[in-house]
Amino acid sequence: MSEPPPSEPAPRRRAPGMSPEQRRAMIVAAALPLVAEHGAAVTTARIARAAGIGEATIFRVFADKDELLDACVAEALSPGHVLRELGSIDLELPLPERLTEAAEAMRAHLERIGAVVGALYASGRRRGRPGGEQPAQDDREASARALREAVAELLEPDRDALRLPLEKVAAIFIGTLFAQMRGGALGGDGPTPADLADVLLHGVLKQPHSQSHSRPQGPDGPRSVA
Known part of the structure; x- marks a missing residue:
């Protein structure tokens, strides 16, 4: 009896890509420590390397670097x-x-x-830039x-x-x-x-309810508070 032919391997499915919102969040998370260290001097190329993406990917979800910095401030706050x-x-x-x-x-x-x-x-x-998110x-x-x-x-x-x-x-x-x-x-x-x-x-008082702290002291002992 002949053996059945080997079955075809199941086609590999491509993992679903990130939504624009998810990608923005991922980029901001990578950018935050760099912004905290370098401020506005940080480059988008450096942020892209930290995020493990190409620099062009940043500009698919952010109009420019200023918008990315605005998003970092918003996330920090x-x-x-x-x-x-x-x-x-x-x-x-x-x-x-x-x-x-x-x-x-x-x-x-x-x-x-x-x-x-x-x-x-x-x-x-x-x-931030004029019109930036506050x-x-x-x-x-x-x-x-x-x-x-x-x-x-x-x-x-x-x-x-x-x-x-x-x-x-x-x-x-x-x-x-x-x-x-x-x-x-x-x-x-x-x-x-x-x-x-x-x-x-x-x-902060050692004995907050003691008499010595409840009324001010006069020269002849505790005096009443008017």
Whole structure:
């Protein structure tokens, strides 16, 4: 009995290509660290090498280099990454650890913004090109609201132990962190994320409810407060 002829190999299917949106996102991801390092001086050829594509591919999805830089700024400012980081924090952790991880995630987010925007500014690109995308007020407010809600969610398991509403505690936490970052105080010799979480939860007084701290002292002992 003769053997059946060998079957024909199945034709190889070409992997589906990226959509323009996916390709833009891939290029921006490759460009961000280069923009943070070189600012506007980075070349599209260098970005293409980092992305593993031909330089011409960049200009299939971006009109020019300025549009690519605008997209990098928009991605740096976007809260999407930090919101995912906050959402991944284990709610079973003790509250101080949750807030420490949240502070670290938001610090990384702010540092990335500072690196990208600062490098562009230092290299002579002040506000982008005329008509370039700038975050609208509504977008900034939506980002701030999303951050507050994400931090409030981290606080939720300890709601009953807090003296203030979740949203207010979240706003104080974020506002303190951002103020320290703007002043360059977080890191180095400044307070650490763990310090920030500890002070938020416990204050800075060793005995915050002691009488010596509740009323000012006069020459003859504690005096009443009018």
